[in-house]
Amino acid sequence: MKILIIGNGAREHALAWKFAQSKKVDSIFIIPGNGGTASIGTNIEADPMDFEALHSLIATRHIDLTVVGPEIPLSEGITDFLQEKGVKVFGPTRHGALVESSKSFSKGLMKKHGIPTADFTVFTDLTSALSHVRNQQFPLVIKADGLAAGKGVFICDTYETAEKALTDMLAGGIFGEAGKKVLVEKFLEGREVSVLALTDGYNLLPLIPVRDYKRICDGNIGLNTGGMGAIADHSLCDQEMHEKIMSRILRPAIDALRAEGINYRGVLYAGVLISNGEPYTLEFNCRFGDPETQVIMPLIENDLIDLMMGTLHSNLDKINITWRKGVALSVVAVSRGYPENFQKGQPITGLDTLSPDVLAFHGGTTLKNGELTVSGGRVINLVTVGESVEACRQKIYEEYKKVEFEKIFFRKDIGL
Ligand SMILES: Nc1ncnc2c1ncn2[C@@H]1O[C@H](COP(=O)(O)OP(=O)(O)O)[C@@H](O)[C@H]1O
Ligand SMILES: [Mg+2]
Incomplete structure (x- = not known):
């Protein structure tokens, strides 16, 4: 093929x-x-x-x-x-992709079909949004409705920060059309896990649970990024939690989409927050995640063609997905300054000296006349599979000693 x-x-x-x-x-x-x-x-x-x-x-x-x-x-x-x-x-x-491209669509679908998620209200008018927010408890969460490349969510600790976020979006137009509608959401406390599933619109084939590290700095502080690392590990969810996520979130979501006349095929990605032992849906994405995919692919034993064709031929129920033993971990190296201004064009060296059990998945790189250079913010992902997260961590950070480019930066706490 x-x-x-x-x-x-x-x-x-x-x-x-x-x-x-x-x-x-x-x-x-x-x-x-x-x-x-x-x-x-x-x-x-x-x-x-x-x-x-x-x-x-x-x-x-x-x-x-x-x-x-x-x-x-x-x-x-x-x-x-x-x-x-x-x-x-x-x-x-396009209709299926609305689960990601419109948070109000997605949350509306969850509400209508009883899928657990934080309480929310949708606004297009600044005055009404502000008067609603004045009566709320803080922290609260303000989200742009549309696609904002991971920058459209504000966790607000005070009325003033909420006012700024709402004003920037509804009056200032910082996200253009994507921010002309906003959601004000209740803040939930807990730990996050992502469960992606392949689907043919009826059947779901869940993939290994993953956790990603969104912020630029160690300790998960600083600016939001596309993702600085990830781990894939079955033990991120015990069997009972996994069962809850499937039966309360992913399965009802696929049934809900079908009830809305959407025959959803591909990957359905549930961002889940576990609070007091109960899973809540933070969001759905309509595609594989980055960096989640980099830790999922090395663990899948099946032929990817069979899995993908299964979603198109409506026979995922006939497919048994099998996993390599162990866990996978990825650490992303960026060009320092990312996600704001960063240097491009500098040569990258050392990738040819990596240990054979370490994979280097490239993001922002260009290969020209045999020379590999930086061309984007998130440059390289080093990934390995191992017995434990700790073993993978040690391996990856050891291997990063061999990789060089000017202004290289990566988090030191992935998997901790
Ligand atoms: N209701 C909420 N309570 C607490 N944290 C939240 C809530 N909604 C979102 N977050 C935090 O903000 C992050 C981004 O929100 P999400 O809905 O996943 O938007 P996106 O990925 O499109 O930026 C989440 O990973 C989570 O850390
Ligand atoms: Mg998200």
């Missing part, structure tokens, strides 16, 4: 790496890809948002399966467009 992956992050590199192990795959194309995917498949410089051009490329290259990594093309209807032309696409339609 010929596979096309849309995206340019370490998530897409991890997917390409996993596809490359399949006997069913002859070639892999990535649009636009990065320095890491260039050594597994063929990067194609094209605009994934130009659906017409994308379709003719898929036709001329005889692509059998197109896998969409990021949420933006999904929310813009890439799947609808390509499916209409007979292309096999992994990823939900």
Whole structure:
């Protein structure tokens, strides 16, 4: 089969790496890809948002399966467009992607179908939002309705911070259309875990639970990022909690989507907060996470083709997913300054000296004339599989001594 992956992050590199192990795959194309995917498949410089051009490329290259990594093309209807032309696409339609692209849609769906989540109110008008917030307990959570690249959530400890967030979004337009509608949510206290599941719209195949580390600094402080590291570990949820997450969150969500006329296929990602032993849904995402995918793929024993085709052929109930023993851990190295201003263009060295049991999934890298350079904020993910989180931690931090680029920065507390 010929596979096309849309995206340019370490998530897409991890997917390409996993596809490359399949006997069913002859070639892999990535649009636009990065320095890491260039050594597994063929990067194609094209605009994934130009659906017409994308379709003719898929036709001329005889692509059998197109896998969409990021949420933006999904929310813009890439799947609808390509499916209409007979292309096999992994990823939900525009309506399905609403679970992520509109938090008010998503929370409304949860409320209507009894899926546990924090209480919330939706506002489009600043005056009403402010008068509501004046009567609330703090902290409280304010969220932009639309896609905001992980920057649209504010945990507010005081009325003044809430007022600023609301004013910035509803009057100042800091997120454009995405922030013209906001949610004011009750703050929940607890620990977070993400459970992703493959689905064909009826059946769910849950993946190993993951935890990601969102903030830039050790101790989970500082600015929010796309993700600085992750662990995949079955023991993040005991069996009872896993059962609750499936029966109260993921299964009802798929049933709810179907009840709304949405045949959701692909990955449904539940961000869960466990408070006093009960799971609450923080959000749904309509795609694989980054860096979550980088720790999930190395643990899956199945052929990724079988899993993805299962979502398209509605036979996930016939598939048994099996896992390598152990846990996986990923630490992301960024170019210092990320997620704000950071240096690009500097050479990266040492990746060819890594131990064979460590994987390097590339994010912001470019390979040109044999030279690998930094081209984005989150540069490299080093990933390993081991018996315990602690063993993986030690391994990864030891291996990072070999990797160099100017302004390299990574968290030292992933997995602690
Ligand atoms: N109701 C809530 N109570 C406590 N923390 C929350 C709540 N909602 C969100 N958060 C925190 O904010 C983070 C981002 O919120 P989320 O809804 O996942 O938005 P996004 O990932 O789109 O930025 C969560 O991972 C969590 O740490
Ligand atoms: Mg989130």
